[in-house]
Amino acid sequence: MLSSPLMAKELPVKSKLMMADILKASSATDWRSLNPDNTLYLELPKGRVVIELAPDFAPGNIANIKALVRENYFDGLAIVRSQENYVVQWADPDEKREIKTAKKLIEGEFTVAYSSRLPFTRLPDMDGYAPEVGHANGFPAGRDPKKGTAWLAHCYAAVGVARGTESNSGNGSSLYVVTGHAPRQLDRNITLVGRVVDGMTLLTTLPRGTGALGFYEKAEERMPIRSVRLAADVPESERSKLEVFRTDTAAFKALVAAQRNRGGDWYKVPAGYIDLCNVPIPVRPQK
Amino acid sequence: MLSSPLMAKELPVKSKLMMADILKASSATDWRSLNPDNTLYLELPKGRVVIELAPDFAPGNIANIKALVRENYFDGLAIVRSQENYVVQWADPDEKREIKTAKKLIEGEFTVAYSSRLPFTRLPDMDGYAPEVGHANGFPAGRDPKKGTAWLAHCYAAVGVARGTESNSGNGSSLYVVTGHAPRQLDRNITLVGRVVDGMTLLTTLPRGTGALGFYEKAEERMPIRSVRLAADVPESERSKLEVFRTDTAAFKALVAAQRNRGGDWYKVPAGYIDLCNVPIPVRPQK
Numbered sequence: 001m002l003s004s005p006l007m008a009k010e011l012p013v014k015s016k017l018m019m020a021d022i023l024k025a026s027s028a029t030d031w032r033s034l035n036p037d038n039t040l041y042l043e044l045p046k047g048r049v050v051i052e053l054a055p056d057f058a059p060g061n062i063a064n065i066k067a068l069v070r071e072n073y074f075d076g077l078a079i080v081r082s083q084e085n086y087v088v089q090w091a092d093p094d095e096k097r098e099i100k101t102a103k104k105l106i107e108g109e110f111t112v113a114y115s116s117r118l119p120f121t122r123l124p125d126m127d128g129y130a131p132e133v134g135h136a137n138g139f140p141a142g143r144d145p146k147k148g149t150a151w152l153a154h155c156y157a158a159v160g161v162a163r164g165t166e167s168n169s170g171n172g173s174s175l176y177v178v179t180g181h182a183p184r185q186l187d188r189n190i191t192l193v194g195r196v197v198d199g200m201t202l203l204t205t206l207p208r209g210t211g212a213l214g215f216y217e218k219a220e221e222r223m224p225i226r227s228v229r230l231a232a233d234v235p236e237s238e239r240s241k242l243e244v245f246r247t248d249t250a251a252f253k254a255l256v257a258a259q260r261n262r263g264g265d266w267y268k269v270p271a272g273y274i275d276l277c278n279v280p281i282p283v284r285p286q287k
Numbered sequence: 288m289l290s291s292p293l294m295a296k297e298l299p300v301k302s303k304l305m306m307a308d309i310l311k312a313s314s315a316t317d318w319r320s321l322n323p324d325n326t327l328y329l330e331l332p333k334g335r336v337v338i339e340l341a342p343d344f345a346p347g348n349i350a351n352i353k354a355l356v357r358e359n360y361f362d363g364l365a366i367v368r369s370q371e372n373y374v375v376q377w378a379d380p381d382e383k384r385e386i387k388t389a390k391k392l393i394e395g396e397f398t399v400a401y402s403s404r405l406p407f408t409r410l411p412d413m414d415g416y417a418p419e420v421g422h423a424n425g426f427p428a429g430r431d432p433k434k435g436t437a438w439l440a441h442c443y444a445a446v447g448v449a450r451g452t453e454s455n456s457g458n459g460s461s462l463y464v465v466t467g468h469a470p471r472q473l474d475r476n477i478t479l480v481g482r483v484v485d486g487m488t489l490l491t492t493l494p495r496g497t498g499a500l501g502f503y504e505k506a507e508e509r510m511p512i513r514s515v516r517l518a519a520d521v522p523e524s525e526r527s528k529l530e531v532f533r534t535d536t537a538a539f540k541a542l543v544a545a546q547r548n549r550g551g552d553w554y555k556v557p558a559g560y561i562d563l564c565n566v567p568i569p570v571r572p573q574k
Contacts, residue, residue, distance in 0.1 A: 084488050085443055110555070128412055128560035156372055156468045165552045181443045181468050181564050185549060188556045201371050201495050208488050262472055265452045268397070269475045273415035275562070277468050 012272030015263040022254050023245070023282060030251040031243040032138075033286060034197070036231035038062075040069065041240070042090075042199075043226040044079075049199035050240050051159050054139045056118055057152045058109040058193045061161050065172035065193060067102035069228050073173060078222035079206060083214025085180030088203040089162055090225060091173065099173065108167040109191045114143060114150035119248045123256065125273050129153075129184040133276040135247035139195060140276050142187060152192035155182045155277035157200055161191040179204045182277040197283045198242055241286035255280070299559030302550040309541050310532070310569060317538040318530040319425075320573060321484070323518035325349075327356065328527070329377075329486075330513040331366075336486035337527050338446050341426045343405055344439045345396040345480045348448050352459035352480060354389035356515050360460060365509035366493060370501025372467030375490040376449055377512060378460065386460065395454040396478045401430060401437035406535045410543065412560050416440075416471040420563040422534035426482060427563050429474060439479035442469045442564035444487055448478040466491045469564040484570045485529055528573035542567070 034052055042049040055062045068074065074090070077097070081089040114120070120143065122134035130142030133153065140153040152158065158178045163170030170191060177196055196203070206223055209216040216222045231239050246252060256279060261270035321339055329336040342349045355361065361377070364384070368376040401407070407430065409421035417429030420440065427440040439445060445465045450457030457478060464483055483490070493510055496503040503509045518526050533539060543566060548557035 084491065125415055126413065127415075128562055129558055167555060183565065184562065185546070185554075185558045185565065187558070189554055204371065205492050205494060207492060259472070267472075267476055268454060271416055271472045271474070275415055275471065278470065278472065 012261050012270040014267065014270050015258040015261045017254060017258050018263050019255055019258050019280065022251060022258055026245070026251050028287070030246055030249050031284070031287075032246050034231065034240075034242055034244065036234075036239065038194075039231035040065075040194075041227075041229045041231060041234060043229070044202050044223060045226065047199060047202050048240060049202055050197050050242065051194050052138070052197050052244070053194040054137065054152060054192070056137065057112055057139070057141070057150070058161075058191050061106050061109055061170070061172050061191050062193050064102050064106050065161075065175070066230060068099070068172055069230050070233070071100045071102065072227070073097065073099065073102065074225055074228035077225045079203075079225065080209075080222055081176075081213065081215045082179070082203075082206045082208050084208050086178075086183065086214065087176040088179050088206060089174060089176040091162065093219065093222060099171070102171065102173075104171055105168050106161075106171045108161075108163065108170065110167070110188045111144075111149040111151045113148055118150065120150070121247050121252060123274070123276060123279070125260070125275070127276055129187055135252070135279070135281070138244050138247050138281055140279065140281075142276075151188050153182070153276055154178055154184050154186045154192065155195070156180070157196040158192050159194045159196060160186075161193060163190055177203055184277075197244060198240060243284050243286050245282040247281065299548050299557040301554065301557050302545040302548045304541065304545050305550050306542055306545050306567065309538060309545055313532070313538050315574070317533055317536050318571070318574075319533050321518065321527075321529055321531065323521075323526065325481075326518035327352075327481075328514075328516045328518060328521060330516070331489050331510060332513065334486060334489050335527060336489055337484050337529065338481050339425070339484050339531070340481040341424065341439060341479070343424065344399055344426070344428070344437070345448075345478050348393050348396055348457070348459050348478050349480050351389050351393050352448075352462070353517060355386070355459055356517050357520070358387045358389065359514070360384065360386065360389065361512055361515035364512045366490075366512065367496075367509055368463075368500065368502045369466070369490075369493045369495050371495050373465075373470065373501065374463040375466050375493060376461060376463040378449065380506065380509060386458070389458065389460075391458055392455050393448075393458045395448075395450065395457065397454070397475045398431075398434075398436035398438045400435055405437065407437070408534050408539060410561065410563060410566070412547070412562070414563055416474055422539070422566070422568070425531050425534050425568055427566065427568075429563075438475050440469070440563055441465055441471050441473045441479065442482070443467070444483040445479050446481045446483060447473075448480060450477060464490055471564070484531060485527060530571050530573050532569040534568065
């Protein structure tokens with residue numbers, strides 16, 4: 001039986017407000033702009049993928065990714081892998097490109113020590129993969145209060161640093177994006193650095209690779225990468241003007257409540273629960 | 288804090304066996320063939336999508352879908368919707384095709400009464416959306432022992448009967464497939480009839496619709512459906528010869544154990560948990 005105290009006490013009652021109502025009633029202060037110093041543009045032939053970085057969770061790896069970006073490491077590389085219901089990954093397919101200013105190895109940042117400085121809006125619900133889950137600055141995350149650790153969660157659109165067997169065998173030169181059902185078993189096993197906030201479809205509609213683990217077998221199957229740029233290094237007129245719904249507000253708590261117990265005429269049985277990776281974090285064009 | 292008794296008692300210890308080992312060591316009796324009377328072929332220009340039906344969970348809706356199939360209702364229709372991280376759906380885009388022998392309205396089968404006749408391999412873990420979860424004849428499912436009800440779960444690849452606001456407003460003439468993170472809030476709100484066991488990529492790589500809810504806005508954007516056939520009505524030489532890993536065996540329990548606490552050198556921290564929709568149900572060519 002379900003043993004969450006919350007589930008036992010609270011009988012699901014449909015929310016009177018639906019997510020659309022909450023977004024419509026939201027004020028300008030319920031949204032935040034992307035910080036150009038923590039925003040990456042992955043430029044593909046068919047468009048731009050916008051990634052928000054989360055330096056609170058992986059400062060060392062993110063510093064190295066920025067160094068790689070600024071030495072134009074990724075320009076002309078390719079998407080090397082697309083595995084159904086799992087991940088898309090990019091890298092140097094020839095494994096020949098030289099790393100100049102960035103570090104060649106970075107220690108994995110699988111968890112970080114958390115402080116009261118890091119805002120955390122806890123979900124009311126239990127989670128199987130972490131003692132506590134919630135949102136920190138717009139990112140789905142787990143926490144272990146006993147150990148004082150926090151980590152980003154492998155939800156759809158999460159961006160991480162590919163690695164080999166050793167914990168320090170990644171450096172940010174190969175990144176992956178979750179494109180399927182959340183593979184939460186990866187949490188605390190690999191470094192996540194952020195999430196895709198725009199352009200997921202450019203990645204999810206790519207043909208799947210036919211090699212092991214979804215790697216492409218032929219060079220011509222790989223989608224080329226035009227460039228990866230830090231938004232701060234792109235002229236302001238060429239930046240993606242996006243706003244993300246804040247996760248530290250009353251409006252966000254109302255959104256979670258509405259999604260836990262869907263209102264409206266269509267739903268017959270409200271769930272009385274929401275799993276971390278089903279909580280939407282809305283993104284809209286800047287107003 | 289996590290209040291599952293299982294999580295409190297059991298400290299995660301890496302499994303010695305990995306899924307690949309278990310599949311390699313499996314015997315012929317750990318697999319079952321698809322029953323051609325409960326298998327649909329959705330024929331698209333680029334290939335076949337194979338759907339296994341679950342008549343234990345939705346006998347009325349499945350009977351109606353078979354009736355529609357046998358009057359060639361779907362032939363020449365189209366995929367009308369692809370919404371990112373959610374569903375693909377097919378239907379009559381012109382809403383003009385006549386239903387001949389099938390029923391025009393079918394009561395929703397959102398849950399069924401379960402009996403001891405229905406095998407159920409329960410997962411050891413808690414679940415936020417259902418009092419109990421596990422697998423019944425190869426399908427992820429939830430159960431409520433107090434109410435004596437069971438239902439199929441909205442995991443990736445689940446196939447369901449689209450409906451309007453009323454519970455009986457579906458009839459199987461429009462079906463959807465889950466293509467993203469499991470939208471479990473739909474459980475018990477809509478009729479699921481089975482799951483895709485082969486060909487998901489034909490659906491997930493379709494361009495997303497640009498209309499509301501991912502509906503395509505122009506006729507030329509829609510992928511045409513050549514036909515939908517019951518495998519039993521297709522000459523044996525043209526059938527997809529597939530086997531599904533049984534979910535009522537010791538080998539399946541071993542697979543779940545291995546996936547809950549991943550072994551091998553790569554994983555550093557075993558999860559000690561698995562959510563229903565992360566449990567793989569392997570499919571292979573018939574041996």
